[in-house]
Amino acid sequence: MIRCPSHTPTRRQVIAAGAGFAGLMLAPSAQATPQEMEKAILAFTGGVKPKEGRVTVDIPVLLESGASVPTKVSVQSAMQGDDFVTSLAVFNEKNPQPNVAVFHFSARSGQAAVQTRIRLGDSQKIVAIAKMRDGSYYMGAIEVIVTLPACAEDA
Amino acid sequence: MAGNMGRALISLPAKAKRGAVIEIRAMIAHPMETGYRPDSQGRLAPRDIVNRFECLFEGEQVFAADLFPAMSANPYLSFTMRVDAGGELAFRWRDDSGAMAEEKRRIEVE
Amino acid sequence: MSRVRAVIVLVCASAASLAHAEVALDQRKSGADFMSAATRAMQDDDTANPAMLSTLDGESLWTEKAGDAQKSCGDCHGPAPQSMKGVAARYPAYNVARKAPLDLSGQVNACRTDQQKAEAFKPESAQLLALSAYIGLQSRGMPVSPPDDARLAPSRAQGEALWSQRIGQLNFSCAQCHDDNWGKRLGSALIPQAHPNAYPIYRLDWQGMGSLQRRFRNCMSGVRAQAYPYGAQEFIDLEVFLSHRARGMPVETPGVRP
Numbered sequence: 109m110i111r112c113p114s115h116t117p118t119r120r121q122v123i124a125a126g127a128g129f130a131g132l133m134l135a136p137s138a139q140a141t142p143q144e145m146e147k148a149i150l151a152f153t154g155g156v157k158p159k160e161g162r163v164t165v166d167i168p169v170l171l172e173s174g175a176s177v178p179t180k181v182s183v184q185s186a187m188q189g190d191d192f193v194t195s196l197a198v199f200n201e202k203n204p205q206p207n208v209a210v211f212h213f214s215a216r217s218g219q220a221a222v223q224t225r226i227r228l229g230d231s232q233k234i235v236a237i238a239k240m241r242d243g244s245y246y247m248g249a250i251e252v253i254v255t256l257p258a259c260a261e262d263a
Numbered sequence: 264m265a266g267n268m269g270r271a272l273i274s275l276p277a278k279a280k281r282g283a284v285i286e287i288r289a290m291i292a293h294p295m296e297t298g299y300r301p302d303s304q305g306r307l308a309p310r311d312i313v314n315r316f317e318c319l320f321e322g323e324q325v326f327a328a329d330l331f332p333a334m335s336a337n338p339y340l341s342f343t344m345r346v347d348a349g350g351e352l353a354f355r356w357r358d359d360s361g362a363m364a365e366e367k368r369r370i371e372v373e
Numbered sequence: 374m375s376r377v378r379a380v381i382v383l384v385c386a387s388a389a390s391l392a393h394a395e396v397a398l399d400q401r402k403s404g405a406d407f408m409s410a411a412t413r414a415m416q417d418d419d420t421a422n423p424a425m426l427s428t429l430d431g432e433s434l435w436t437e438k439a440g441d442a443q444k445s446c447g448d449c450h451g452p453a454p455q456s457m458k459g460v461a462a463r464y465p466a467y468n469v470a471r472k473a474p475l476d477l478s479g480q481v482n483a484c485r486t487d488q489q490k491a492e493a494f495k496p497e498s499a500q501l502l503a504l505s506a507y508i509g510l511q512s513r514g515m516p517v518s519p520p521d522d523a524r525l526a527p528s529r530a531q532g533e534a535l536w537s538q539r540i541g542q543l544n545f546s547c548a549q550c551h552d553d554n555w556g557k558r559l560g561s562a563l564i565p566q567a568h569p570n571a572y573p574i575y576r577l578d579w580q581g582m583g584s585l586q587r588r589f590r591n592c593m594s595g596v597r598a599q600a601y602p603y604g605a606q607e608f609i610d611l612e613v614f615l616s617h618r619a620r621g622m623p624v625e626t627p628g629v630r631p
Contacts, residue, residue: 170409172562172631173577176335178411203333204299211342212327216320218284218345222328225335227297255561270429274420292426294580336580337423 141206142233145199148206149237152197153245158237163196163248165236174228174254182221183238183246187213192241193220202232228254267293267311268362273354278373279346287318287326290339291356291364297332313338315357321350348372394552396566401622404565404630407556412577416629424506424575424627427499427582431507434500440491446504449488457511459518462624465613467524474528476612478505478584479604496603502573502582509573509626517570517624519616532614535607541598547611562631568619569612571628578631585612 149158166180183193198208211222220238228234231253238246269292279285291313298310316328316338326342344352349371356364405413419425436447450456464477475483481504482493494501519525536547550559551567558564572585579587586608593600601607 168409168411170411172409172412175580176577178415200333204297205331205333207331208333209331210329212324212329214323214325216323216325216344216347217342219343221343223339223341225339227333227335270426272420272425272429288420290421290423290426292423292430337426339421339423 142201145201145206145233145235148199149197149235149247152210152237153239156243156245158245158247160247162246163236163238165198165234165248165250167234167250167252171228171252171254174230176225177228177252177254178223179226179234180221180223181211181236181248182219185220185238185240187217187220190240190242193238194241195239196220196222197237197239198226199235199237200226200228200232201235202230203228208234228252230254266358266360266362267296268313268356268358268364269293271354271356271364271366273366273368275352275368275370277369278371281346281348281372284343284345285370286341287344287352288339288341289316289318289354289366290337292337293356293358295332295334295336295338299332311359313356313358315355316340317353317355318342318344319353319355320344322353325352346370346372396552396555396618398621401568401619402555402566403568403570403622403625405571405625405628407563407565408629408631412629412631416571416625422575422627422629424573424582424629427503427573427575428507428510428627430499430503431505431510434504435507440485440489442488442490444489446484449484453507453511457508459512459515461505461509461626462512462515462518463520465525465528465609465616466520467522474525474609474613476585476609477508478502479609481505481508497584497587499582502584505584506573506582506627509624512624513626515624516621517616517619519613519620525613528610528613529617531607532610532612535611536614541593541596543596545596547592567615568622569615570619570622571625571630573626574628574630576630582627585615 162184164182168178171177181196181198183196185191185193187193193213195210195212197210199206200208208226209224213220233249233251235247235249240246271289271291274288276285293313294311295313296308296311298307300308302308310332312330312332312334314330316330317324318326325344328340330338350369352368352370354366405416415421434446435453436445438445438448447453461477464480465474466480468475468480468483470487471483478501481501485491485493539546547567550564555564555566569585573582575582586603589608589611590600
């Protein structure tokens with residue numbers, strides 16, 4: 109099947125967008141899927157509102173395929189004592205499900221940093237939430253624009 | 264290995280200095296069938312993804328991941344470990360069908 | 374429908390030059406040169422390249438006894454790192470028994486049926502791709518070296534004619550994109566020169582391995598043409614022509630492409 113969606117943007121770009129997310133958390137969204145992401149995030153934090161910062165989501169500006177998007181998530185943390193990331197969850201707002209992955213760290217981790225490859229069916233916001241040992245939560249986000257390759261089809 | 268679970272590629276240094284934080288990469292062949300994709304007959308192909316990955320050092324969990332259908336096929340994970348001693352690392356994957364894969368590697372302190 | 378419009382604009386832009394301009398030898402660039410840094414890094418690092426998973430399967434298949442003959446590839450050829458060094462770089466090659474050119478996967482299947490007395494692997498099957506990728510890996514870094522064999526000449530000429538022939542509802546030839554307009558964009562994607570030196574590849578969009586013939590079929594669908602079936606003589610002819618066109622370029626198998 110040839111995929112030829114009319115909404116494909118003509119240019120690829122990724123805009124770092126940490127600030128915009130606070131509004132999303134508070135204001136009810138007109139779209140169903142960002143709301144689902146919000147619900148999934150609150151389920152992860154047990155209703156605690158995450159603080160902005162410390163968490164970085166890195167995705168290259170040039171994305172050639174939504175099927176394999178190189179993604180790096182990391183948290184500024186000494187990974188000792190109370191300054192310790194126990195888990196780091198990644199969410200998206202437009203795939204069929206809001207969850208991407210939850211990473212669990214240990215005393216041997218040394219760093220709270222993971223690189224992986226994810227699927228993005230559309231341009232959207234990717235959010236990562238870090239759960240700290242002291243019960244606090246931090247978050248970072250990135251806005252990603254995905255385009256489709258030319259002549260894409262499933263043989 | 265059964266079903267969709269395939270071969271694995273693990274990358275880590277054979278030796279590291281005591282206290283060094285090393286990068287470990289683990290990738291396994293798996294289609295990560297989302298459950299949202301129609302097959303050639305037009306029916307939805309049943310979901311079958313690797314839903315859990317664990318890395319253990321001498322039986323103790325170093326890193327783990329719960330994975331969802333938004334992970335790409337042939338899931339790739341790069342994470343870190345602080346090397347305190349030499350020993351055996353175990354890497355485990357489990358998919359929706361219940362299939363398991365395990366790989367083992369050694370690391371030495373120099 | 375923005376992509377269709379982009380294609381039409383491109384057709385109009387190149388309509389002025391009717392004959393295609395061959396890419397000069399020193400102007401040739403691998404598909405990898407058109408990729409993003411991230412995708413290139415994925416290909417260049419064997420611990421990050423998902424196509425390497427397929428070569429592991431190929432390595433196992435190489436020593437697996439098969440068919441009524443109960444012979445493995447290795448039983449005849451010995452260890453692949455020695456015996457298969459440079460072999461993939463010379464394919465397609467003329468097969469005397471078949472009196473026809475065979476591409477590498479065609480040769481694998483000829484060994485399967487004639488030597489191992491086993492059933493041929495299906496086109497695009499995981500096993501055929503794995504063996505092709507593993508054999509191809511043994512030529513990595515070596516120059517594409519099409520044989521200087523007069524028996525390949527008719528196939529090469531036919532392949533070149535197909536390359537320049539307009540096809541499909543969009544009435545587009547291979548050459549119009551890949552000789553005349555490489556480096557420009559089709560929609561958001563860069564048009565590469567279409568060299569065969571990294572196949573079989575792991576294509577991100579496929580989320581798996583695929584052959585050069587699968588890529589041909591993708592392009593044919595892209596210009597709204599009826600694609601030839603796997604194994605068609607037309608595809609072999611195109612492969613013979615493309616290996617000549619890419620002569621001297623380093624083999625990258627198993628490559629990664631978007």
